[in-house]
Amino acid sequence: MSSTPLPSQYARDKLANLLRSMRVRSQLTSAAAAQRAGFSQSKLSKIENGALLLSFADGEALCRAYGATADQRDEVLDLLKLLHDEMESARIVLRRGAHRKQQAYALIEAETALYRDLQVAYVSGLLQTPAYIRHMAGTAMNDSDREKHVAARIARQRVLDDETKSFVFVMTEGALRWRAGSSQVMAEQIEHITEISARPNVRVGVIPWTASAPHGVMPGHEVHIYDDRLVVIGILTATANIQDPRDIEQYLVQFAALEAVASFGAAGRAELERIAGDFAGS
Numbered sequence: 001m002s003s004t005p006l007p008s009q010y011a012r013d014k015l016a017n018l019l020r021s022m023r024v025r026s027q028l029t030s031a032a033a034a035q036r037a038g039f040s041q042s043k044l045s046k047i048e049n050g051a052l053l054l055s056f057a058d059g060e061a062l063c064r065a066y067g068a069t070a071d072q073r074d075e076v077l078d079l080l081k082l083l084h085d086e087m088e089s090a091r092i093v094l095r096r097g098a099h100r101k102q103q104a105y106a107l108i109e110a111e112t113a114l115y116r117d118l119q120v121a122y123v124s125g126l127l128q129t130p131a132y133i134r135h136m137a138g139t140a141m142n143d144s145d146r147e148k149h150v151a152a153r154i155a156r157q158r159v160l161d162d163e164t165k166s167f168v169f170v171m172t173e174g175a176l177r178w179r180a181g182s183s184q185v186m187a188e189q190i191e192h193i194t195e196i197s198a199r200p201n202v203r204v205g206v207i208p209w210t211a212s213a214p215h216g217v218m219p220g221h222e223v224h225i226y227d228d229r230l231v232v233i234g235i236l237t238a239t240a241n242i243q244d245p246r247d248i249e250q251y252l253v254q255f256a257a258l259e260a261v262a263s264f265g266a267a268g269r270a271e272l273e274r275i276a277g278d279f280a281g282s
Contacts, residue, residue, distance in 0.1 A: 010107055010108060010111075011079045011082045011083050012053070012083060013050055014079060014107075015050075015076065015079040015080070015083070016047065016048050016049060016050040018072070018075060018076065019047060019048055019062055019076070020048045022062070022063075022066040022068060022072060023048075023062075023066060025066070026065070026066040026067060028065070028066070030044050030045060030048070033062070033065055036061075036064075036065035037058065037061040037062050037064075037065045038061055039058065047062075053080075053083055054080070056077065056080055059076050059077060059080050060073075060077075062076075063076055078104075082104070082241075105156065105232075106152075106156045106159070108226055108230070109156065109159045109226070110159060112165065112226045112227055113164075113165055113166065113227055114165070114166045114167075114168075114227055115165065115166070115167050115168070115224070115225070115226060115227075116167075116168045116170075116223075116224075116225040116255050117167070117168070117169045117170070117222075117223070117224050117225070118170050118171075118219060118222060118223040118224075118225075118254075118255055118258060119169075119170070119171045119175045119222050120171075120172050120175055120219055120220070120221070120222065121174070121175055121178065121222070122175050122178060122222075123171065123175060123176065123180070123189060124169045124171060125153060125156070126156060126157050126159070126160060126167070126169075127157075127169060127192065127193050127196060127204075128153065128189070129185070129188060129189050129192050130150050131181055131185045131188070131189070132180050132181065132185060132189045133149070133150045133153050133154070134146060134150055135180040135181045135185070136180055137149055137150070160196065160199065160201075160202060162201075163199075163200060163201045164201075165201060166202075166203075167201060167202045167203070168203045168205070168259065169202070169203070169204045169205065170205040170207065170255070170258050170262050171204075171205070171207070172206075172207045173206060173207060173208050173209050173271070173275065174209075176190060176193075176206065176272070176275050177275060177278075183279045183280070183282045184279075186279040187276050187279035187280045190272050190275050190276035190279065191276055193272055194269055194272045194273065194276070197268060197269055197272070198269075203264050203265075204264070204272075205259060205263060205264045205268055206262060206263050206268050206271040206272060206275075207258065207261055207262045207263075208263060208271055211261045211262075211263075212261070213261070214257040214258065214261060217254055217257045217258060219254060219258070221233055221234065221235060222234055223251055223255065225248075225251060225252065225255060228245075228248060228252065229243070230242070230243060230248075231243075231247070231248050231251045
């Protein structure tokens, strides 16, 4: 089993550190801060040590006591949302800025030794070009938020440069052929994937049209696996973080079955070149 902390541990530690630093900057002792917030010093001590998960009301009270900025308050509430609710609404993500969601996953990816990604409908996020990302963002964001989202997703991709980490991407041919823009955008996107597939720490697998699905394995959604501790799946209206080892094992078995029928290495690049050629000629 990997020793990589769960996302809730990241969030709990980050929240505790954030609240502690806010108190220090406000020049309040723990006793004075607790009094202003309306609870005991011992309770605040547990919160700052990550031993107690505070309520949303307590989080708001501390933000008022510390004279928090709007961004600080949003960050506190975002962390509380992650800790209190493992299902995150897409509406909330968009309202608070989709780029913040990208930054949150970048933190997890920075501490992940083996990342596995399955896509059946579109190109894996860590492999997307800026043009592809913009198309996928659609009209749900304004221009400013869209560009922040694009920049944050591209920043996430720097994790691929760390050769101490391993990445395995499995995509169906359908995911690679479904257009997210013009033929030129798609041809450039496939060529970008081909280039990344040559990296020593990256394996890109393509499941071609002609491959038979493993018996009983027909995934209907994307799957992101962080070591063997966390699975993230996305649906239209929400993102779910799955941490139960029994559930994670099922996703690992599914991924292994699909990995076995995918084309990797030179064979995978040949599939990518075939698809890119079709886009270039259309």
